[in-house]
Amino acid sequence: MPLLPALILVFFVTQLPFVFTIGASFMNWNAYYPDERGFGGIANYKTVLTDPSARKAIWVTVLLTAAVVLISLFLGLLIALLLDRKFFGQGIVRTMMITPFLIVPVAAALLWKHALYNPEYGLFNGLLTKIFGEDAPQPDWISDHPMWSIIFAIVWQWTPFMMLILLAGLQSRPMDVVEAARIDGASPWQIFTNMTLPHLRPYMELSGLLGTIYVVQNFDHVFTITGGGLGTANLPYYIYQTFYTGQDYGLASAAGVVVVILTIFVATVALRTVFSIFREEQR
Amino acid sequence: MSGKTLSTGQVENVHKQPRSGVILSITAWVVGLMFVSPVLWMILTSFHSEPDAATNPPSFGAPLTLEGYRSFFESGPWPSLINSVMASVVSTLLVLVLAFPAAYALSIRPVRKWSDVLFFLLSTKFLPIVAGLLPIYLFAKKVGMLDNIWLLIVFYTVMNLPIAIWMLRSFLAEVPSEMLEAAEVDGAGLILTLRKVVAPVVMPGLASAALICFIFSWNELLFARVLTGTVSQTAPVYLTGFVTSQGLFLAKVCAASLVVSLPVLVAGFAAQDKLVQGLSMGAVR
Numbered sequence: 026m027p028l029l030p031a032l033i034l035v036f037f038v039t040q041l042p043f044v045f046t047i048g049a050s051f052m053n054w055n056a057y058y059p060d061e062r063g064f065g066g067i068a069n070y071k072t073v074l075t076d077p078s079a080r081k082a083i084w085v086t087v088l089l090t091a092a093v094v095l096i097s098l099f100l101g102l103l104i105a106l107l108l109d110r111k112f113f114g115q116g117i118v119r120t121m122m123i124t125p126f127l128i129v130p131v132a133a134a135l136l137w138k139h140a141l142y143n144p145e146y147g148l149f150n151g152l153l154t155k156i157f158g159e160d161a162p163q164p165d166w167i168s169d170h171p172m173w174s175i176i177f178a179i180v181w182q183w184t185p186f187m188m189l190i191l192l193a194g195l196q197s198r199p200m201d202v203v204e205a206a207r208i209d210g211a212s213p214w215q216i217f218t219n220m221t222l223p224h225l226r227p228y229m230e231l232s233g234l235l236g237t238i239y240v241v242q243n244f245d246h247v248f249t250i251t252g253g254g255l256g257t258a259n260l261p262y263y264i265y266q267t268f269y270t271g272q273d274y275g276l277a278s279a280a281g282v283v284v285v286i287l288t289i290f291v292a293t294v295a296l297r298t299v300f301s302i303f304r305e306e307q308r
Numbered sequence: 309m310s311g312k313t314l315s316t317g318q319v320e321n322v323h324k325q326p327r328s329g330v331i332l333s334i335t336a337w338v339v340g341l342m343f344v345s346p347v348l349w350m351i352l353t354s355f356h357s358e359p360d361a362a363t364n365p366p367s368f369g370a371p372l373t374l375e376g377y378r379s380f381f382e383s384g385p386w387p388s389l390i391n392s393v394m395a396s397v398v399s400t401l402l403v404l405v406l407a408f409p410a411a412y413a414l415s416i417r418p419v420r421k422w423s424d425v426l427f428f429l430l431s432t433k434f435l436p437i438v439a440g441l442l443p444i445y446l447f448a449k450k451v452g453m454l455d456n457i458w459l460l461i462v463f464y465t466v467m468n469l470p471i472a473i474w475m476l477r478s479f480l481a482e483v484p485s486e487m488l489e490a491a492e493v494d495g496a497g498l499i500l501t502l503r504k505v506v507a508p509v510v511m512p513g514l515a516s517a518a519l520i521c522f523i524f525s526w527n528e529l530l531f532a533r534v535l536t537g538t539v540s541q542t543a544p545v546y547l548t549g550f551v552t553s554q555g556l557f558l559a560k561v562c563a564a565s566l567v568v569s570l571p572v573l574v575a576g577f578a579a580q581d582k583l584v585q586g587l588s589m590g591a592v593r
Binding site: 238 | 344365410412414432436437440444473558564577580591
């Protein structure tokens, strides 16, 4: 059976560890205190849901994901509309637009932290000095707005992704129908709200869903830009820290299960739409 | 609608179109330049000397030098770059080898149960991989695979396998079944059928799958950081160790970031249309 090797491998590397994680989440298990290892009931879950830093991590994950996905979806839509017409240099602008997505995430995070946000020699404050002279304001971007610093660095990378999928959607519009509507006297706004947006809906759902899956798991930007400090530790970073630095295997597992539940919650709503897209495409 | 109003409408359009068109085109150019400018700044900075890279206001016209690149390559990045090439290229090849037969079974003469299998594969993509960090780490530790590049290769293979199967399946679904039957009637064996009938339709799908698997495994940081040490660390892990150094490092960091991003940039630019197919797991062509 040609399917089996792939299926077995996926099962053993993705499913089995989760079963283990669920088991570990109900245990007192800190590698620093091996003698105290044992069954702990729901103590770890209590900690995840009551400990301020863990609750904060849940909240940061939700906020970070929602902000990044919504902003980059909105910008991606505007830019896709701009690029969905013939103009001089269309291909060049498209290529410029996707460049941010092709920078390795850690490298992009380093670029934003040191070359752009840095208060002393970063490009942002450098440009402020250039424009407004010696007295220009020199904000410390990351310390003053840690969340937004991370959000915009991620938005910069994900807007091209949204734009690419939405542009593909725009270009699959039946243009003869749009043309007919225009000849019948429909205004550009009417065409946009009554024809373009409904046609784009599944594409927006798809890009929003895929974006959510990836941004929920973001580790690179949080790790690089703030090191999880200044109240920006999201769940993946919290898990990494609890497990790697704190060596608290039980608590890290409980937090892992919470991420899974959070994602499943978003995904079950969204999965149906994805399936309908794949069905349509299959005719 | 009368013919007269139609023609006035058209006349208006002809008058309006050029000016608003020019504004929209300029806007598109400005937005594109804004998005690419951090990368342009990174490129320029990577060719500046360290003192010139850290000035305020920025010194755009400072003399160019290869100092940043020299100090990056002198810091010993080759083992990590080779590890990254190993991890991403080998895992991509493994993904294709495993995904193709699976996708073939799922799309040519599918049985009803197959849709459950597909759903299962997709659902693994929704489970945040970070929740598997601890068990995979402990398993690796137990069997002595920590800091071994083959552990990452296997992990990246499985991480990308569901995407590849989904994508290839959507391409294979386009192979007309009459053609397969015709090939069978003509006495073509499985290998011949695959080569002559299936491969031409599926090649673009294979390319998209390969591109996206390569990018995802090349970029991965969290697991590489936890599962590797000094021997098998990958390029992203190597990058994170760069800024701990004292003194000026901006040009060096920009040079390093560019070198590490170069394979993804080249592959992504070369196959821009494949990027969309890959990212949407074959749902958008």
